[in-house]
Amino acid sequence: MITETQIVRFPSLRLDGGDTLHDVQAAYESYGRLNSGKSNAILILHAFSGDAHAAGIDHEGKAGWWDSMIGPGKAFDTDQYFVLCSNILGGCKGTTGPSSINPETGRPYGMSFPVITVGDIVRLQQMVASHLGIKKLLAVTGGSMGGMQALQWAVAYPEMVEACIPIATTARHSAQQIAFNETGRQAIIADPNFAGGDYYGKQPPARGLAIARMVGHITYMSDESMREKFGRRLRNREDLSFGFDVDFEVESYLRYRGSQFVGRFDANSYLYITKAMDYFDLGAGYPSLAAALERAASKFLVISFTSDWLYPSYQSLEIVSALRRRNHDVTYCELSSNYGHDAFLVDVGEQTEVVKGFLARCQREVVRV
Amino acid sequence: MITETQIVRFPSLRLDGGDTLHDVQAAYESYGRLNSGKSNAILILHAFSGDAHAAGIDHEGKAGWWDSMIGPGKAFDTDQYFVLCSNILGGCKGTTGPSSINPETGRPYGMSFPVITVGDIVRLQQMVASHLGIKKLLAVTGGSMGGMQALQWAVAYPEMVEACIPIATTARHSAQQIAFNETGRQAIIADPNFAGGDYYGKQPPARGLAIARMVGHITYMSDESMREKFGRRLRNREDLSFGFDVDFEVESYLRYRGSQFVGRFDANSYLYITKAMDYFDLGAGYPSLAAALERAASKFLVISFTSDWLYPSYQSLEIVSALRRRNHDVTYCELSSNYGHDAFLVDVGEQTEVVKGFLARCQREVVRV
Missing domain, CATH: 3.40.50.1820 (Alpha/Beta hydrolase fold, catalytic domain)
Structure with a gap:
C-alpha cells in the first residue's frame, strides 16, 4: 500500500x-x-x-x-x-x-x-x-x-x-542513558557549524551529528549481534592498513550510518528529543x-x-x-x-x-x- | 615515597x-x-x-x-x-x-x-x-x-x-570495542583544530578529544555504578532547567572528565593507541x-x-x-x-x-x- x-x-x-x-x-x-x-x-x-x-x-x-x-x-x-x-x-x-x-x-x-x-x-x-x-x-x-x-x-x-x-x-x-544522550548532544554542539543552532540555510553540523549517531548505533546493537554481523572482518582489504582509513567492516558501517543520518535528521531535533527522553x-x-x-x-x-x-x-x-x-x-x-x-x-x-x-x-x- | x-x-x-x-x-x-x-x-x-x-x-x-x-x-x-x-x-x-x-x-x-x-x-x-x-x-x-x-x-x-x-x-x-574506539577517533578527527594531526603549538582538538573521553568514561563504568554514583540527581539546582545547560550530575561529571582529559593527554596518542588496541x-x-x-x-x-x-x-x-x-x-x-x-x-x-x-x-x- x-x-x-x-x-x-x-x-x-x-x-x-x-x-x-x-x-x-x-x-x-x-x-x-x-x-x-x-x-x-x-x-x-x-x-x-x-x-x-x-x-x-x-x-x-x-x-x-x-x-x-x-x-x-x-x-x-x-x-x-x-x-x-x-x-x-x-x-x-x-x-x-x-x-x-x-x-x-x-x-x-x-x-x-x-x-x-x-x-x-x-x-x-x-x-x-x-x-x-x-x-x-x-x-x-x-x-x-x-x-x-x-x-x-x-x-x-x-x-x-x-x-x-x-x-x-x-x-x-537512567544515568547511563542520560550519559549517552549527553555525549551525542555535546558532539553536535562542539561542531562549529552548529552555530548555536542557527545553521538553517547554511552547512549543518554534519560531523557532530554523525558522531552522535555512531554512539547511538552502538547502543542499539548488542555485543553479540555486532560480533555476528561484523566480527573483526576487514572492509575491502586483505590486510590491516596500518593507517587511519577504514580497516574493519564495523568502522565502515558506523561511518556510513552516521553520515547517512545527516541527510534525514535535524541536529536541533536531536538535542530537543534526547532532552525530552532524559527528562522522562x-x-x-x-x-x-x-x-x-x-x-x-x-x-x-x-x-x-x-x-x-x-x-x-x-x-x-x-x-x-x-x-x-x-x-x-x-x-x-x-x-x-x-x-x-x-x-x-x-x-x-x-x-x-x-x-x-x-x-x-x-x-x-x-x-x- | x-x-x-x-x-x-x-x-x-x-x-x-x-x-x-x-x-x-x-x-x-x-x-x-x-x-x-x-x-x-x-x-x-x-x-x-x-x-x-x-x-x-x-x-x-x-x-x-x-x-x-x-x-x-x-x-x-x-x-x-x-x-x-x-x-x-x-x-x-x-x-x-x-x-x-x-x-x-x-x-x-x-x-x-x-x-x-x-x-x-x-x-x-x-x-x-x-x-x-x-x-x-x-x-x-x-x-x-x-x-x-x-x-x-x-x-x-x-x-x-x-x-x-x-x-x-x-x-x-571485538566489533563493539572497535566501534567505541572508532567513535572516539572520529570525534577527534572531526574537530577542525585537529588539522590532520598537525596542531602542536596551536589550539589542540580539545572538544573532539573531550567527547572521545566522555564515550570512554561511560564504557569504564557500569549501569549500576552510574546509578549509585549519579542516579537522576540534579547538579546545583532544585528543578529541571528546561534548557541545555547541565541538568544532571552525570552530565556535569562527563563534561568535567572530558575537559580535564584534554590537559593531560595528546589527541594523536588517542588515535594511535586505540588503533593498536583494535589491531590486537x-x-x-x-x-x-x-x-x-x-x-x-x-x-x-x-x-x-x-x-x-x-x-x-x-x-x-x-x-x-x-x-x-x-x-x-x-x-x-x-x-x-x-x-x-x-x-x-x-x-x-x-x-x-x-x-x-x-x-x-x-x-x-x-x-x-
Missing part, C-alpha cells in the same frame, strides 16, 4: 515548561479503517528518530519503520484495526519542531524552540486523536522512546486508553512509580528483550512491579533475542505473537462491555 | 608495520629493589591513558594510577618485588609517540608517526627490561590494554616471563588462539569482573579455555564488583588477595628451581 502523510494544524499547544507554542502542526499517517464506533484505533508511538511513516510504502518507495508489525494479518492487523502514527513534537518530519518556522519571527526556531517533554509530545498526540473523533484508543504502543510515550498516555489520559504496550523502554531515564521520569512528583501509575486504567503488556543493554529488562520489571502493586492487569514478556535494543524493530516473530494474543483479548473484552 | 621518572634511549625500534623508528626513548619508574639474582622483577603494563607513574607520589603530589596495588605490603609488595612500569610507545608521557620530535624533520611527528601495534609496544618494553639487566620477569601484569600487553609478552618472550596476570582484558578486540588479535596468523598461546611458558592468573561490560568475562574465559587446551598452568578468577571496567583500578580488595597468593606460589617455585 502507498501511504500518505496528513497534516493537521492547531492554534496552540501548552507546554510543561510553561511556554505555549502557536500554530502547531502534526504530521500523521493511518492504515486500515476506523470502524463506525471508532473503537478499533491503535496509536503507534515512534522512537527517537522515527516518523509518521510507520507502515506501507511511501512515494519514494520507502517502507515504514515498523512495516513488519503493521499491515494485513500482522501484529497490528490493518484488516481489524485502524492504526495511527504521528511524528512527535520536536521532530523534523512534518510535526512542529526546532526546524519549523517560528510564526513570531518568520525564521526557523533553532534553539529558541522551547524545551519539551514526553508529556508535551503526548498532549499533541491527544489533540490529533481527538481531531479524528477518537474518544478511546484500543491500544497505545511503541518501543524505546515510543514506550515512554505509551506509559505517559496511560497516566495522562487514562480514560482514553484501553490497552498499553510499552516495549524495550523505561519509566525513567514517570514517577516524578509522586511518592512512587506505583502511585503515578495508580491513575492508569489500561490493561498492560510490557515487553523487553534479553540482549537489550540500553533499556535492560530490569527497567521493564520496575514498570511491571509498580503496576502489580496497584493491582493492574499486566502481562510481562521478556523475549529472547540477540539483536539488542534493535530487537523490537527487527526481531518481531515472537513479539507479533504476544501482541496479537493480547490485542485479541482486549478487543473481546471491549466488545463484551 | 616520592617517585622519579627515568628515561632510557635506544637508537632504533623495528615495527610490525615495516617501519623503523629512530632515537626512541622510553620513560619508566621503578619501586622496590632488584635483588642480586634479578629474579624479583614485576612489570606493570598500563592501560590506554596511563603512564609510567604507577605508584607512589610524584613531585606534583599525584599518586600513581595503581598505587592501591603497588607498595609495601600491597598486592605487588615492594618489600619483596622490584616493580617496573614504563609509558607505552605511542603515548605522551615521556615515551616516544606522535607528539615527540621526529629526528628527521626536527618537528613533532603528528600523523607521520607510524601506526603501531601491541607487539611494538611490548618490543620496546623488552628493551627497557634488558637495559636493566633483567633476563626473566617474575610477572607481567596489567588491566585492560595492559592485559593485552601481558598476553603479548607471554607469547613474544616466553623465556622472559615466569607468570602472566592479564586482568579485565581480551585476546582480541593474539591468535591472528595462527590456526587458533590456543595455537598462539602454545609458545607461552608462563603460569597464568586471569582475572575479570562481573559488571565489566567493556571487557566482559566471556573474553577472559576464551583466554582461559585456550590456555587449558594447551595444558598451561592457569587460574581464573571472576571477581564480583559493581564498578564495571574500572573495577581493576578501584575495587582492589579481592584482586589483591588473589594476586598475592598467586605471586607467592610463583616465587616459591622460582626459588625451588
Whole structure:
C-alpha cells in the first residue's frame, strides 16, 4: 500500500515548561479503517528518530519503520484495526519542531524552540486523536522512546486508553542513558557549524551529528549481534592498513550510518528529543512509580528483550512491579533475542505473537462491555 | 615515597608495520629493589591513558594510577618485588609517540608517526627490561590494554616471563570495542583544530578529544555504578532547567572528565593507541588462539569482573579455555564488583588477595628451581 502523510494544524499547544507554542502542526499517517464506533484505533508511538511513516510504502518507495508489525494479518492487523502514527513534537518530519518556522519571527526556531517533554509530545498526540473523533484508543504502543510515550498516555489520559504496550523502554531515564544522550548532544554542539543552532540555510553540523549517531548505533546493537554481523572482518582489504582509513567492516558501517543520518535528521531535533527522553521520569512528583501509575486504567503488556543493554529488562520489571502493586492487569514478556535494543524493530516473530494474543483479548473484552 | 621518572634511549625500534623508528626513548619508574639474582622483577603494563607513574607520589603530589596495588605490603609488595612500569610507545608521557620530535624533520611527528601495534609496544618494553639487566620477569601484569600487553609478552618472550596476570582484558578486540574506539577517533578527527594531526603549538582538538573521553568514561563504568554514583540527581539546582545547560550530575561529571582529559593527554596518542588496541588479535596468523598461546611458558592468573561490560568475562574465559587446551598452568578468577571496567583500578580488595597468593606460589617455585 502507498501511504500518505496528513497534516493537521492547531492554534496552540501548552507546554510543561510553561511556554505555549502557536500554530502547531502534526504530521500523521493511518492504515486500515476506523470502524463506525471508532473503537478499533491503535496509536503507534515512534522512537527517537522515527516518523509518521510507520507502515506501507511511501512515494519514494520507502517502507515504514515498523512495516513488519503493521499491515494485513500482522501484529497490528490493518484488516481489524485502524492504526495511527504521528511524528512527535520536536521532530523534523512534518510535526512542529526546532526546524519549523517560528510564526513570531518568520525564521526557523533553532534553539529558541522551547524545551519539551514526553508529556508535551503526548498532549499533541491527544489533540490529533481527538481531531479524528477518537474518544478511546484500543491500544497505545511503541518501543524505546515510543514506550515512554505509551506509559505517559496511560497516566495522562487514562480514560482514553484501553490497552498499553510499552516495549524495550523505561519509566525513567537512567544515568547511563542520560550519559549517552549527553555525549551525542555535546558532539553536535562542539561542531562549529552548529552555530548555536542557527545553521538553517547554511552547512549543518554534519560531523557532530554523525558522531552522535555512531554512539547511538552502538547502543542499539548488542555485543553479540555486532560480533555476528561484523566480527573483526576487514572492509575491502586483505590486510590491516596500518593507517587511519577504514580497516574493519564495523568502522565502515558506523561511518556510513552516521553520515547517512545527516541527510534525514535535524541536529536541533536531536538535542530537543534526547532532552525530552532524559527528562522522562514517570514517577516524578509522586511518592512512587506505583502511585503515578495508580491513575492508569489500561490493561498492560510490557515487553523487553534479553540482549537489550540500553533499556535492560530490569527497567521493564520496575514498570511491571509498580503496576502489580496497584493491582493492574499486566502481562510481562521478556523475549529472547540477540539483536539488542534493535530487537523490537527487527526481531518481531515472537513479539507479533504476544501482541496479537493480547490485542485479541482486549478487543473481546471491549466488545463484551 | 616520592617517585622519579627515568628515561632510557635506544637508537632504533623495528615495527610490525615495516617501519623503523629512530632515537626512541622510553620513560619508566621503578619501586622496590632488584635483588642480586634479578629474579624479583614485576612489570606493570598500563592501560590506554596511563603512564609510567604507577605508584607512589610524584613531585606534583599525584599518586600513581595503581598505587592501591603497588607498595609495601600491597598486592605487588615492594618489600619483596622490584616493580617496573614504563609509558607505552605511542603515548605522551615521556615515551616516544606522535607528539615527540621526529629526528628527521626536527618537528613533532603528528600523523607521520607510524601506526603501531601491541607487539611494538611490548618490543620496546623488552628493551627497557634488558637495559636493566633483567633476563626473566617474575610477572607481567596489567588491566585492560595492559592485559593485552601481558598476553603479548607471554607469547613474544616466553623465556622472559615466569607468570602472566592479564586482568579485565581480551585476546582480541571485538566489533563493539572497535566501534567505541572508532567513535572516539572520529570525534577527534572531526574537530577542525585537529588539522590532520598537525596542531602542536596551536589550539589542540580539545572538544573532539573531550567527547572521545566522555564515550570512554561511560564504557569504564557500569549501569549500576552510574546509578549509585549519579542516579537522576540534579547538579546545583532544585528543578529541571528546561534548557541545555547541565541538568544532571552525570552530565556535569562527563563534561568535567572530558575537559580535564584534554590537559593531560595528546589527541594523536588517542588515535594511535586505540588503533593498536583494535589491531590486537593474539591468535591472528595462527590456526587458533590456543595455537598462539602454545609458545607461552608462563603460569597464568586471569582475572575479570562481573559488571565489566567493556571487557566482559566471556573474553577472559576464551583466554582461559585456550590456555587449558594447551595444558598451561592457569587460574581464573571472576571477581564480583559493581564498578564495571574500572573495577581493576578501584575495587582492589579481592584482586589483591588473589594476586598475592598467586605471586607467592610463583616465587616459591622460582626459588625451588
